[in-house]
Amino acid sequence: MKFLVPNQLTSIFSLLIFTSLLCSCSMEDTATTENDLFTADLKAEKLENLEDQLKFVRQSTMKFHSFEQAAKAGYAEDLPFNPSPYVPQMGYHYINVGLMDGVFEMDKPEILLYVPNEDGELKLVGLEYAVPIAASPEAPEGFMGEQDHWVENPNVAGGAWTLHVWMPLENPDGIFAEFNPNVPLSDPSL
Numbered sequence: 001m002k003f004l005v006p007n008q009l010t011s012i013f014s015l016l017i018f019t020s021l022l023c024s025c026s027m028e029d030t031a032t033t034e035n036d037l038f039t040a041d042l043k044a045e046k047l048e049n050l051e052d053q054l055k056f057v058r059q060s061t062m063k064f065h066s067f068e069q070a071a072k073a074g075y076a077e078d079l080p081f082n083p084s085p086y087v088p089q090m091g092y093h094y095i096n097v098g099l100m101d102g103v104f105e106m107d108k109p110e111i112l113l114y115v116p117n118e119d120g121e122l123k124l125v126g127l128e129y130a131v132p133i134a135a136s137p138e139a140p141e142g143f144m145g146e147q148d149h150w151v152e153n154p155n156v157a158g159g160a161w162t163l164h165v166w167m168p169l170e171n172p173d174g175i176f177a178e179f180n181p182n183v184p185l186s187d188p189s190l
Contacts, residue, residue, distance in 0.1 A: 050144045053106060054175070057127070058167055060107035065168070067114060067122040074098050075112050083114070086187045089179040090164075091115040091125050102135025104142055109165070116189040125169040125183055133159035148176045 047053050063069040067076075075094040076082055083092035091113045099110045111128035131140050131150075139150035139161050150161040164178055171180040 047144075050147065053143050054165075054167070057106050057109075057165065061109065061127060061167075064112055065124050067124075070094060070112055070114075070124075088185040089181060089183045091183050092122075092187075093128065095130075100130065100132065102132055104129060104131055104140040106143070113164075113183075115183055116187060118188050120189040126167065126171075126180065127165045129161075129163045129165070131161045133161060136161060143176075147174070151178055 047056055064073070064075075070076065074096040078095070078097050083094050086092055092115070094112045094114060096108075096110055096112075099105075099108050109127035110130040112124060113126040113128060114122040115125050116122050129140075129142070130153075133152065139152070140163075142148045142150060142163060148163055150163045153160050153162045164176060164180075166175050166177065166180050169180060169182055171177050171182060173179070173181065
């Protein structure tokens with residue numbers, strides 16, 4: 001079953017990704033934080049299986065439970081393009097354009113998925129990795145094993161490979177499923 005993305009979402013994603021690909025300048029912050037050191041220590045460990053990888057991702061993205069931390073990390077920049085319109089069973093997509101470099105890095109998802117509660121407070125529900133097809137004609141290796149199935153999304157700047165990871169919100173359809181029935185069909189704050 002294919003999910004049709006509204007034209008507005010397609011235009012926003014396309015413009016955002018196209019802009020990031022045109023801008024070859026790096027937006028890296030050279031300041032080292034305590035969390036960066038924690039993540040670097042985790043990278044040094046040998047990740048032997050999918051469970052280890054998912055634990056690593058969970059630990060390295062814990063800070064994004066706070067939307068303020070996500071904003072400080074670059075996920076709320078490039079307004080008015082962030083966030084995307086609300087996508088049923090996904091939520092709002094907040095993209096960190098600086099991470100759209102064509103490289104899969106477990107601890108650096110390009111997109112964070114949030115759903116507001118009834119009071120409008122954003123709650124992290126999932127992560128999404130996005131690798132432009134122009135940078136990787138084949139689906140990235142991604143996680144160990146055969147469970148992660150990258151989706152070719154032609155609606156993102158001429159095409160991108162995307163992969164959802166449903167954490168912290170559990171997904172009865174699987175951690176890598178494209179949609180999550182536990183995410184409301186519409187914005188609960190409206």
